[in-house]
Amino acid sequence: xxxxxxxxxxxxxxxxxxxxxxxxxxxxxxxxxxxxxxxxxxxxxxxxxxxxxxxxxxxxxxxxxxxxxxxxxxxxxxxxxxxxxxxxxxxxxxxxxxxxxxxxxxxxxxxxxxxxxxxxxxxxxxxxxxxxxxxxxxxxxxxxxxxxxxxxxxxxxxxxxxxxxxxxxxxxxxxxxxxxxxxxxxxxxxxxxxxxxxxxxxxxxxxxxxxxxxxxxxxxxxxxxxx
Numbered sequence: 001x002x003x004x005x006x007x008x009x010x011x012x013x014x015x016x017x018x019x020x021x022x023x024x025x026x027x028x029x030x031x032x033x034x035x036x037x038x039x040x041x042x043x044x045x046x047x048x049x050x051x052x053x054x055x056x057x058x059x060x061x062x063x064x065x066x067x068x069x070x071x072x073x074x075x076x077x078x079x080x081x082x083x084x085x086x087x088x089x090x091x092x093x094x095x096x097x098x099x100x101x102x103x104x105x106x107x108x109x110x111x112x113x114x115x116x117x118x119x120x121x122x123x124x125x126x127x128x129x130x131x132x133x134x135x136x137x138x139x140x141x142x143x144x145x146x147x148x149x150x151x152x153x154x155x156x157x158x159x160x161x162x163x164x165x166x167x168x169x170x171x172x173x174x175x176x177x178x179x180x181x182x183x184x185x186x187x188x189x190x191x192x193x194x195x196x197x198x199x200x201x202x203x204x205x206x207x208x209x210x211x212x213x214x215x216x217x218x219x220x221x222x223x224x225x226x227x
Contacts, residue, residue, distance in 0.1 A: 005088035008130070009078060010055045017129045021167055023052055024059050028074075031162055032062035035134070035155050040064045043148050045136035050123070050159055051083040052132040058083050061132075070113075080109040083133035086120045090130050093120040094149065097141040117142035119149065121156035126164060134159050 008014070018024065032050055039048040047065035051058045058081040060066070060074045070076070078084055082104060086093045095118040098104040109115040120135035134156035136148075 003088040005081075005084040006078065008088040009053050009084050014129055015055055017125065017127075018052065018054070018131055021131070021163060022170070023061050023131075023163070024054060026061065028062065032159065033064070035159055035162075036062045036064040039134070039136050039152060039155050042151055043136055045119075045138050047137040049083075049135050049137070050132070051081070051120075051135060052123075053078070053081065053084050053087045053130075057081075058132065076109070076113075080107065080113065082107065082109065082115065082118050083120055083135060086122050086133040086135075087130040090122050090124060090128075092122070092149065092153070093118060093133070093135075094144055095119070096143050114139045116140055117144070119144045119152055121152050123156055123160055123163070125160070131163070 036048040036050060039045065045065075048063070049060050049066070050062040052061055056078050057075050058078060063071060063074065082093060082095070082098070085103070095101055095104060098107065098110045098116055098118060104110065104118075107115075115137050117138040117140065118135060119137075120133040123131045123134055125131065134152060136152060
């Protein structure tokens with residue numbers, strides 16, 4: 001844990017990626033809640049979380065087993081976060097008893113929330129940006145088995161697959177929206193060009209005075225401004 005987790009959490013480039021994903025403060029979603037429920041059920045851990053580390057807090061995109069008011073608040077200050085260390089190191093954090101851990105023993109979550117044992121896996125984008133942690137928590141000392149560690153690793157990967165897929169869908173929708181807008185602009189430009197050609201033919205045939213031509217020039221400028 002050599003990197004300062006608060007420094008890593010506040011990194012502007014990391015926060016930009018996190019904000020672009022539009023997950024912070026987003027409502028609970030079944031696709032993610034299914035994963036945290038599954039984690040607690042298989043491993044028999046009382047609490048499981050998908051925690052996203054913001055600059056000064058951790059936000060729970062999904063949670064299972066948290067008591068009130070945390071379940072409704074869906075966040076804690078960064079001071080209470082174990083997950084910030086996962087983001088800082090980009091490595092699993094496996095803790096049998098936080099009360100004996102040299103870094104975590106003074107974390108307020110130990111005394112205030114009874115977070116004793118913790119198993120957290122990094123949530124990392126394909127570009128290597130750390131977003132948070134998929135973790136399970138117990139309120140008593142616990143030695144996590146290799147099987148349990150592998151299960152949480154797989155659930156973390158599944159979480160990132162869901163996150164990346166949503167990002168791709170959103171990007172595709174934005175591109176499609178731009179194409180629709182551009183096509184509309186082309187359509188209007190074509191319509192206006194056709195209309196202008198017809199008018200010019202009419203002018204050539206009938207002979208228009210200067211005021212009539214100026215009025216049409218003014219109209220063309222207004223039309224062009226809308227394209």
